[in-house]
Amino acid sequence: MRQLTYDGMPIPGLNDLVRTAIRLHPAPGEPRPDESHLGGPLLWPSDEPWPECPVTWPPDPDASDDAWKSGHRLDGPVPVMVSAAQFFRGDFPELPFPEGTDVLQILFCPMEHDSPRHQGPAVRLVWRDSGEVEHIADPPPAPEEADAALLPVPCVFEPCSIDELPRLCDFPPETRAALGIPEGAGDDPEGWPELGQYSKIGGWTAWSATERADLDCRECGAELRQTIALATEEHEVGCGCEVTEGEPAGWSFHRRGVLNVFTCPADVTHPFKVRID
Template sequence: MSIEDARTRPAVLLNPLEGDPTDADSHIGGPLLWPIDEPWPWCDGETHQPGSGGEPFVGAVQLYRSDFPELPFPEGTDVLQVFLCTLHHDVPHARGPAVRLVWRDSTTVVELIEEEPQPSAQVEAYVPTVNVLEPIRYAERESKASGGTKIGGWTAWRQSAPVEFPCPDCGAAQRQTLSLATHEPSGDDVEWEFGRGGNLNVFTCPADVRHPISAHVG
């Protein structure tokens, strides 16, 4: 691999725009494809600042494999669902929401949950507006990392020096899979805010994305 190639990664700018998605769509802040017979994700509250007991996670992002084959979907899955606990948590270099990923096989969902649980308390800065996505695919240079919401690419280290995250399960160097942005290049912001106008970066294990993830606000 050439130096040029080593410093370039494929990326997908999600390019969120105000819209009215359904559970069958890829989106930010819209309804999720969640089965009625599966428990909704809850945060145990142990890492809240301050602790306030358990609260349900909020469905933040849903991405279908048919729209975003660039994501590292495990075999037998075709939907990635990203959940945030919309209270302050300790994450590297800042406070931010807790993150949980669910990789799902959409064909196994027969009956949908009637109503998604809502937290009794939230930090409004972590709650997204509802957006559809008009993705832009490009090759991203390490020296010109976009600060927009994206899949893949390079981390825009705006509020800290570069950080390495070893996988807690196997020790492999985790890689940025998704970055959620306070500010979009288009100017159509999702109206959430991470840190001082930065990004919530989600890192996964290249050996198995179902290993524990790392989140970083920068």
């Protein structure tokens, strides 16, 4: 990696800051339930109830984020969730699959919900063993009141890998101390590689529209790690792939941003957090 500096000083441990992300390069398609995708049919067992929005009032402490406020009537029927994404271990071994699972399913309640950090869909993660699914359920229709901007177009992936460096706000404390970076400083070093907006697995968070959020695990205190990013727009940055970018999934998150999912590195089943940036 080329030498990068901060205020003329070499950055110690630069190579240790590199994270390899998997760019998804979603493209409209017709995925099957046994394939990885955005917005396509899920490998959901017919004998398991289809999930409903996890947001209740008062907020459920086991919901996807703290202090959600519902985007729908709380005295009416609870909306069903819709398929947002599905990832199989065979396609994306980089994901932190718990032992005995080989597929991650992400579902949205397709309405705006308010939290202290952002507005967006309520989110549910499901880790399962695909071998235990004997019969696949037909998904129910999306709620009539669903926000069309949160209903994705089914997409398949053309993934590639890309190395990323963090924004200054994500530098570890020892690096900031060694460089004498003052508290509250937020400008990246001159010539620092850009973190674009694109859907990916892993990597670093761009923090392009919001300040870095509290990412401590509510259960064990470990710092949560960027796991999934689902972007409104797929920017042509960094990887050099000849893939048409734009808005293939058709969804649009708050401020046309990126919906980031952070999970606990100690135990991925601990409560996760969602931040739209």
